[in-house]
Amino acid sequence: MTHMHVAGAIHADVSTPSPQWLHRPVDPNALDPALWSCCVARGDDGALRVGGLSVAELLADYGSPLYLIDERDFRNRAAGFRDAFDPWHVYYAGKAFLTRMVARWVDQEGLFLDVCSGGELATALSVGFHPERIGMHGNNKSTEELAMALEAGVARIIVDSMDEIARIEQLCHDHGWKASVLIRVTPGVEAHTHEYIATAHEDQKFGFSITNGAAMVAMVRCHVASDIELLGIHSHIGSQIFDTGGFEVAARRTMKLLRQFKEATGTELPELDLGGGFGIAYTSNDSPATPDTLSRNLREIVEIEARGHAMKVPQISIEPGRAIVGPSGMALYTVGTVKTVDLEGGAQRVYVSVDGGMSDNIRPALYAAEYSAVLASRTSQEDTVLSRIVGKHCEGGDILVHDVFLPSDIAPGDLIAVPASGAYSRAMASNYNHTPRPPVLSVADGAVSVLLRRETFDDLMALDMGE
Incomplete structure (x- = not known):
């Protein structure tokens, strides 16, 4: 179709x-x-x-x-992604729709949670969502939002700029905090979606470019920072994606970057987030893939790339986006x-x-x-x-x-x-x-x-x- x-x-x-x-x-x-x-x-x-x-x-x-x-449908879809991708980490997109009750559903179904603002983080924390299962996104996190995340003990902050790294370093220095981060990279993949929701090409606001070396520079800076633990890298090619073709290119480029970082520093980073943004059916013209199909294809892609670079398969995370709550x-x-x-x-x-x-x-x-x-x-x-x-x-x-x-x-x-x-x-x-x-x-x-x-x-x- x-x-x-x-x-x-x-x-x-x-x-x-x-x-x-x-x-x-x-x-x-x-x-x-x-x-x-x-x-x-x-x-x-x-x-x-x-x-x-x-x-x-x-x-x-x-x-x-x-x-x-439809609560039962929500829970079924959450469980479907959780089970299909186990033991990978599945992050629910708070930006798609989040209330305190929805945060409880996400928690009860064993998913992780992405937030991208102080308000979304406050909503999750207000119902006792464990911060070790929260990731914080955003291309321009304020100092106040970063402080809120660091003080709460959020498991990972997805870093998006050198300015943000400097803010994190200063906050950690001032308060004695430690930060765990992923570097968001732009792998240069042109997702087949609308311009406003395609997020991995070069000419847009998110992430560090792999092509021009900015991603490696950001990774090394976080690696040597005394108060920052660099966990890995994060890639997101867009939203309303119906197939895994773009992920194959993104995985190839991100795994190569992980290998290059290991060669440069001697450290093999443990995590890779492939993003997601999986599509849903809005009309009869749409035919989204099932979680089982997505999981099978993405696992094969990652395993092939890991073998090709003589590396272990890292801890993988995916972000289904609208695919849980949308339908x-x-x-x-x-x-x-x-x-x-x-x-x-x-x-x-x-x-x-x-x-x-x-x-x-x-x-x-x-x-x-x-x-x-x-x-x-x-x-x-x-x-x-x-x-x-x-x-x-x-x-x-x-x-x-x-x-x-x-x-x-x-x-x-x-x-x-x-x-x-x-x-x-x-x-x-x-x-x-x-x-x-x-x-x-x-x-x-x-x-x-x-x-x-x-x-x-x-x-x-x-x-x-x-x-």
Whole structure:
């Protein structure tokens, strides 16, 4: 199957008003299991049910819009990566979505945790997540954030600049701390993803270049520093990656760097983090690899490279990114208006406006990310029409789902569900147009928990110091 560029059909040369991969569904009421979490199904009334609970009843109780997390699905995916990659270390991406309850799930399922801000670190520490299983990322960590991590005893800090090394050295000197670090390197791999989420080519903000020698210089500096323990190197080629081809090149270059460091210093570093950023299915055009397939391919790559460089296989870490929480979540909206517009060539498109938008999912507006959607409150036997789901914000680019076929009788008051919304939706949400952010509920075995409550106008006014 061919994958559409993550930036979507807007970048493709097509003459039709919908992307080439999008096909009219045979049954508009069917749910593609590749797109939905494990505990989603339609009830006898046609409404979606998650973990045994009706989404219509949940919206009646908690309001619209809202995010739902399928807890059982989350735990299953976490365990799947843990078991497939054992004894490698699997780091959950706090930036994808993190609350105190989610941190507890991650802990209970035996995963490690990546954080990339003081706020994410504070969230993890507040529920007793052991700092020896936390890694701290970030290309511009403040002195305060570094101090917070060092004082807590975070297991590893992924170092991203010479300035950061100097800050760590000074903090350790002033407070008697010791720092364990990985050097983030850019292996020069062009990942097949959107420019904004490709992170291993040279012309971007992350890491030290292997090509120009900056990575080796940073490694040696940390190696000789009296208060820093250099554990190894970290590589990350991007996000929403569907195959392991790019990892083969990254592993070859990072293992070569480890060998060169050993030759220069006599020290064989014990750790290598290959990153991850594994892709998920947002549309029927996406076919992500399973954890077992990813594990098998990556293990083979690492073992071949280790033999080629006459080195032991280091302790490997991977970072699945959105692949755990992304498919476990959905966003729910209520339709407010329906409008049909004429397109060139006699075609038409139905604009379905909902009560959310770019404030609760910025990804489609940020880089035209593609999503899917279904009518969630009922079934329909009507023919489907090419539709575009848009938000309520005062922006022409406020689009949630660029292209989807929905029943022609879609009407105000209907509910729309958008799958694969667990990652980077609430995490990147804003208060644009002074819009309170929706709540996040978790559902499991007929019970519902509020992970994050709905914001109110009072919450917004509490930050406004004017009279």
